[in-house]
Amino acid sequence: MTLARTWSVGLVGVRGALVEVELDIAQGLPGVALVGLPDAVVRQSVDRVRAAVVNTGGEFPARRITIGLSPASMPKQGSGFDLALAAAVLAAAGTVPARAIDRLVLLGELGLDGSVRPIRGVLPAVLAAARAGHGQVVVPAANADEAALVEGIEVLAVGSLGQVVEHLAGRRLLAPHQRATLPETAPAADLGDVVGQSVGRRAVEIAAAGGHHLFLAGPPGAGKTMLAERLPGLLPPLDEQAALEVTAIHSIAGTLPSAAPLLTRPPFEAPHHSATMAALVGGGSGQIRPGALCRAHRGVLFLDETPEFPRAVLDTLRQPLERGEVTISRASGAATFPCRAQLVLAANPCPCASAAGDPACTCSPLERRRYRSRLSGPLLDRIDLRVELPPVTRAAWLDGLGEPESTEVVARRVRQARAVAAERLAGTGLALNSQVPGRLLRDRFATPRASLALAERALERGALSVRGFDRVQRVAWTLADLAGRTVPGPDEVAEALGMRLQRAAA
Structure with a gap:
């Protein structure tokens, strides 16, 4: 033939x-x-x-x-x-x-x-x-x-x-391959290892419960990286469909571990600040490959020393974070990758990395402003939680010698809060508070006006954008789910507003 x-x-x-x-x-x-x-x-x-x-x-x-x-x-x-x-x-x-x-x-x-x-x-x-x-x-x-x-x-x-x-040729037939037993995954880093930083621990728990983006600012040694690395352990394991999605992305990227053919835990990606736009979002001169943002799909993308990233590279994250997918176009064609990841940013207070108010700081006000301006306003406006982490004091360190809450305890509360949110959002095609669009937030899941008084005043004086106002409400719903409340009250709105404006006021 x-x-x-x-x-x-x-x-x-x-x-x-x-x-x-x-x-x-x-x-x-x-x-x-x-x-x-x-x-x-x-x-x-x-x-x-x-x-x-x-x-x-x-x-x-x-x-x-x-x-x-x-x-x-x-x-x-x-x-x-x-x-x-x-x-x-x-x-x-x-x-x-x-x-x-x-x-x-x-x-x-x-x-x-x-x-x-x-x-x-x-x-x-x-x-x-x-x-x-x-x-x-x-x-x-x-x-x-x-x-x-x-x-x-x-x-x-x-x-x-x-x-x-x-x-x-029929001379020696091959037997069908049998699916191997998936190996047990190594335990995640424990939140109990973090000494002090009650505000940071609270912010990580809220981020995990509602799928919110998080910004951590503080001097070296305050625990920013430790908190970010422990966020994936608070997230629920991936269901079968999500596991196949994540595994497919890592298979295409060539980062799938040989000993783990199926990824069942939320991934964690932490690219270096020298990463290019193609490395962070995706691209390449030949076959289009997914970047760190896409590999973090259903997991966490952590950008340590965020102001050291080129501003143009950071700003490419804005649209993908909103849409949950990124389309990369080349002359030979286009490729679309899902990238519904939680973004965690970390930064020092200033170039010399001294704590706020530290007399040892040698940075001028202009240097501080220039350092912070590397994070554009539109990108920060998409971050729900902004937290200032103070240096760990001796008293906090001594308290940490006790038994702080472990990942298992906090993850249990996160699962319960997510279950409540999923029940409330049933029929909308959404599962997390962070995904609720503004129109639906106002029509079906409106926060009582009496509870929004503080947020409305912040919107009136320009401290909040309309997008920020909606994001405060989403965080307030997450706080209500964690507290077992049916609707957010003034306390939840005040805490959500404080975590959004904390960095801006610092």
Whole structure:
């Protein structure tokens, strides 16, 4: 037979798209024509496939070969098409039956010796194959546990092209890969390790209960990083759908741990302040990759030493934080990634990192203003909670030698508050107070006017924007859920307002 057809999967953002691989062998001068918008890596796959076939004991046809990748209008990127191309070559040459691959989905990169190497994005690729009705997929052995997370599809794990040939020829069939038992995750950092900082602990609990963004300001050693690192431990474990979303993003990014094929805990990303815009939000010159913001989806993005980040880089977070997704456009196409993450910012009071009012501070008022101005007003306006952390005093340190509340105790209150909010928001498609839009907040979940007196005065004198006014109400609802109240009262609104204006007044 001179024509063979099989299937592989290309990635567009976090979604896979089925790619039909057609190969035709015709009379003429030996050569290979690869069509269908392949990138440089896909074009080079011809040489990898030729060497792999020959070194496996097969024969690469010395004739004119045309390979089509459909849909032709979709850019094809990456080395994951190697295995499908090799199978199509072998089927067209008659080495294996063509009918054995006409519904088979093959994923994997080939080494020159015929070994099958792992690739990125196996989980979204297998999900796409299952949605398209394919019942069997061949993947590298190193990606088998990840692929087996998808229900309703048979996964064949291979380590070499020779195994694929033996299976397709019917000489040595591969057994379906069984889903491995997920290992137990290591315990999260305990909130009980934080000494003192009752206000900071309270702010982290509120942020976890309502999904609010948080800004922590204070001198070095005040506990900003410790509090941020313990926020993911207060969040509930990811449900199955969320776990698959997060795992798919990390699979595409190449950051999925080999020992943990499924991420069940909210992720925590803490990029360095030298990170570029592409590293923080996503991008790249070739295949578009998710950045730290996208990898923190359903978890926490922590930006330590926030004023040290370039202001233009920080401002790119504004729209994605509002929409919960980011679309990155390139000349070759666009990719959309979900990025519904909680943002935690941390900063020192001034460039010399002295505590507020410390006589040792050498910074002039102009230097302080310039340092703080690196955080734009529109970005800060999207932060619900702004907390000043004082230095830990000796008395606070001695109190911390007792038994402060652990992560387990606080997480229990967070779960209860989230359950109350989810029940109240049932039917709206929302689950957290931070997600409630302003119109719905005013129409269905209005805070009593008597409770909003302080916030209204702050809005009147310009201390609050309209967006800030809505955010105060969202935080007040979270405080009410934590306190077991049915509606926010004056105390909840006052505490929410204080946590929003604290930084501005400092």
